[in-house]
Amino acid sequence: QSNVTLYGRADVGIGSVKEAGKSTSKMIDNNLTTSRWGLRGTEDLGGGLKANFKFEQRLNLSTGDIQSPAFKGETSLGLSGGFGAVTMGRFTTVYDDVRALANANSVFDSNSFTPASAGVYGSGGDYSSRFGSQIRYDLPAMGGFYGAIGYAFESAADKDDGMTALKLGYKTGALNVALGLQNEKGSDNDYLALSASYDFGAAALSGGYNSRKGSDAKGDDTEFTVGVNVPVGAFDFSLGYASSKTEIGGSTSVKSSGLGLGATYKMSKRTRAYAGLSNVDFKNGSGTKTGDKRIFALGLRHDF
Amino acid sequence: QSNVTLYGRADVGIGSVKEAGKSTSKMIDNNLTTSRWGLRGTEDLGGGLKANFKFEQRLNLSTGDIQSPAFKGETSLGLSGGFGAVTMGRFTTVYDDVRALANANSVFDSNSFTPASAGVYGSGGDYSSRFGSQIRYDLPAMGGFYGAIGYAFESAADKDDGMTALKLGYKTGALNVALGLQNEKGSDNDYLALSASYDFGAAALSGGYNSRKGSDAKGDDTEFTVGVNVPVGAFDFSLGYASSKTEIGGSTSVKSSGLGLGATYKMSKRTRAYAGLSNVDFKNGSGTKTGDKRIFALGLRHDF
């Protein structure tokens, strides 16, 4: 079957989650990345032009359920060539690419262990990483510069669910820096992110700053994150820190900060064992702790 | 994997829909045909006998959702051989084959642009194109003659959801004509269709007449359609017209008519770009316009 590639990933582990002082041992899905299977293909149309599609479903191994919508990962069709690439469907925003860069070396940009994903970011309301009815244009490679814009149509005449986003970046050798912007019509939120990563060889760093400008009622967020990854043979060791603050009417209403650490062991190119820990604290405007969340998990990730 | 073929199609575009005088720009799914992926296979059992199966899921790229039921396209298992073919499961009716023939050259028998599909037909209630609990028998090839019958069991003792359908046709060289009948127990509707297509080479025509005989309250429909397709190099240009009328107690209650036109450009055997337009008008019994719908869309279709 040369027209379509069937691929996927399984990720599940066992660990403990502590919230509100109560610790629970359980099976935890998708600690590093979300389990999935998908279909994708690229057809050479001649003259450098290509047709590309992807259908990707996300699932939870501990329950057998799929996540919603049914093909949550991606449903896309587009063309690429000398002009760049145009993609239509439902998929991640270009702004999400910039947010991912900031966490590239922060505890494996993981669901459970990267503090920015495990509760720190979005103290005042986080961005939507995917939009439907979306068209996206990626610039062709231009030296190290790259860029893309995304636009989501409203899904119906009476819906206020559109989006506009942009990213601009520069990547050369070990360095990758990018700026991202996203405006979500429905929530009236404007997001800005500035991210960078650098690979020193013995260690790779990444970090970023991002902000949300929202309504008077929901206020504004400012957030930053930093991470380091150290490869040692078949192991990768990584550490990440993130901090977030929400201000309403100029005064701080929520502060959160978190630390994550983890290690993976490559059993093969496709299979890793991992262990990780994240701890996130929440405080109110006067600095009093209002909550915390701790995740510890051991698990396996397998690609196919 | 020689026992199963993984296949599919992605279709999405951008356009505008105008209804009740209000125009909306949006991403439009499935303009030519519905996006899908499926599994199918044929096993040679010897002596000309074959086992055949198909599981086909339908989806919308703009939202990532699947259509309902989960394998809406088809779930079937059957045997074929010198005796013809027997198929069991949930799939299109034999009557639907005849309706499709009438639209074969009418704007690519498409969801968005073919007037008979985009609102004209079924002014008094349209037929169900698929039935579950269905068994279908197709005659073997007999010169140019072909035929099939379909029967849907009631899904449970207290359900009135059975169906009986028949088609008879003749196909030779450029000509294809067919008659189709369908009775739906639950709705007490009797459908009849007479369809034909002819390929002149420089252009191909198709057209058909169909009717619904319903209850006194829902009345009867009479409908007809005609279309032409003109291939020019990698392009296909097509035009279609359809008209429908509902009569209750002998007097006309609804009239609808529509025009569609479109063009496709073959980027490869598997990938087409397309543009299309359809416009449908609805009138009441006294000929006053009560509504209209216009769709314009540009898009891509890719097979895998």
Add this chain to the structure above:
Amino acid sequence: QSNVTLYGRADVGIGSVKEAGKSTSKMIDNNLTTSRWGLRGTEDLGGGLKANFKFEQRLNLSTGDIQSPAFKGETSLGLSGGFGAVTMGRFTTVYDDVRALANANSVFDSNSFTPASAGVYGSGGDYSSRFGSQIRYDLPAMGGFYGAIGYAFESAADKDDGMTALKLGYKTGALNVALGLQNEKGSDNDYLALSASYDFGAAALSGGYNSRKGSDAKGDDTEFTVGVNVPVGAFDFSLGYASSKTEIGGSTSVKSSGLGLGATYKMSKRTRAYAGLSNVDFKNGSGTKTGDKRIFALGLRHDF
């Protein structure tokens, strides 16, 4: 695609179901086994170690629906090697393996025809054959001895849905015997099963005893089953009998017993035609018949 195997099965037929004296002709899904498609793979990690995964969806051909959860058959990831095998996710319990052994030669361990599956067992509440949040350990091969334990974590802190199960068995040549235990926390039920099969060549037998110890209100069950399979050329003929009794506070509240018989014809290694019949009777404590269920079906099963 060497990293993943795409596989499946389609099973559908036509028959009649008689319940409460009322007979209904209908399409019947999954008479022998449930229709499915899935993805599975095994990666060799070196040193005898392997990574294994499986995602399996179950569906009904007569309706096009999938069963719930979306990947009801199995969602698992694990490692196997000299130490045995560890598996995580949602899948059948080790106790279910022992129950299956008792029915191995009883009308093809089928959904419709095997009396233990078609209504006899579980007169007082049957066991759950699958658990999510489950970890399972299988011992390595040790002569003919085999064994496994399964543990299901509670899915959340406030859920009482855990499970513990064990099986121990011995298999050599024609003989296979096993003991299984399962405790379900939520229902406070303790299950025990003792099963065996023996292949005489001209015929293969299987049978088993199992019991449920429940709460005072739900009482206890004792159940047994026996079956025989006789291969004759491309045919298999099989007969099964099962009987079940529920006692509450020492007095019998429900008795059920059933007989099943069937035949399959191998059209190929992957495709079988089948016919089968099962009849189950229910009685109250004083021996008065309170209900019955009869299923007769003809159908096809195809593997891919």
